[in-house]
Amino acid sequence: MHSETLPTSKQLLASWARIWQQKLNGKPDDIKQAIGNHAKLFPKGNHSEVEARTKRTIAAHSGDPKTIRALLNRAQANLRNL
Numbered sequence: 001m002h003s004e005t006l007p008t009s010k011q012l013l014a015s016w017a018r019i020w021q022q023k024l025n026g027k028p029d030d031i032k033q034a035i036g037n038h039a040k041l042f043p044k045g046n047h048s049e050v051e052a053r054t055k056r057t058i059a060a061h062s063g064d065p066k067t068i069r070a071l072l073n074r075a076q077a078n079l080r081n082l
Helices: 008-026 028-039 044-059 065-081
Strands: none
Touching: 008 028, 008 044, 008 065, 028 044, 044 065
C-alpha cells in the first residue's frame, strides 16, 4: 500500500503482528521485509522515521522471547476484536 494517508488501526496491528512473528522465527531477511512493509503503510516522507522507530522498538524487546510472544498475542487478540 503506497497511500499518502495514515494507516488504520487494523493495518497497524496486522503489521506489528507480522513483525513480531518474524522476530520469533529468527529470519533477518523476513524481519527486514516486514519492517519495510510496515513503513510503506505511512506517507512517503515518513518512511525512514517509521523504519528507525520500528527497529528501535524491536531492539528494545529482542532479548526476551516471552515478551515478544506476549506482544504478538496482544496484537492478534486486538485484531480479532476489531
